[in-house]
Amino acid sequence: MFGNEFQHSAAISDRDLLAQLLRPVVGASARQTATHLIGSFGSLSGVLAAAQNKSHLVPTADPAVYSLLDAIKSAAERVARDRINPTAPILSSMGDLLDYLHVRLAFERIEKFHVLFLDKKNRLIADEVQQHGTVDHTPVYPREVIKRTLELSSTALILVHNHPSGDPAPSAADVRMTRSILDVAKPLGIIVHDHIIIGMAGHASMRALRLLDTKG
16 A cells, blocks of 8 residues: 555564654654654554544644544454454464454553453353543443343353553452452353453463452
């Protein structure tokens, strides 16, 4: 689409790549705009996350800039999600799932609580944002999570949220919230496979950390 203008992604800085993406929209001011955005949000991924969340990136920017960046972020998420085999148990493609979750959540500036709803064969039915929070907290209502699970005829869940601080280590509040969902889900035969926390520094799995024991 842009001819030979693009260089290999491994050999180009975030600023220069963003400038190339913006040039068809803003022309000669592309480099200046890219410099401002990278300075404000730290990386190309951070800029794309901000655009998708309708942040005020540049007060005087052409609305087309936001539309372009939003579309790029959506496309990246779609590519990552399409790598997850919809006919196979999601637990068999955890690497692809984590890649998708990282693209979607790692650079968010507020916490978002997602639920992955699975069928009886652990295939993905839906990925939904249940709550939006602040920079360090998301209110989660266990009965609402279970209500939605029953509406979708789902029998298993993977809980996911992000830590805008970048550190994916679960907090005491994260553990309490997860166990409160387990307490409601277990009597109904709903399985909670994991609670995954995404941060720029990586991810944390509460199952791997042995934090899903409601008696703990």
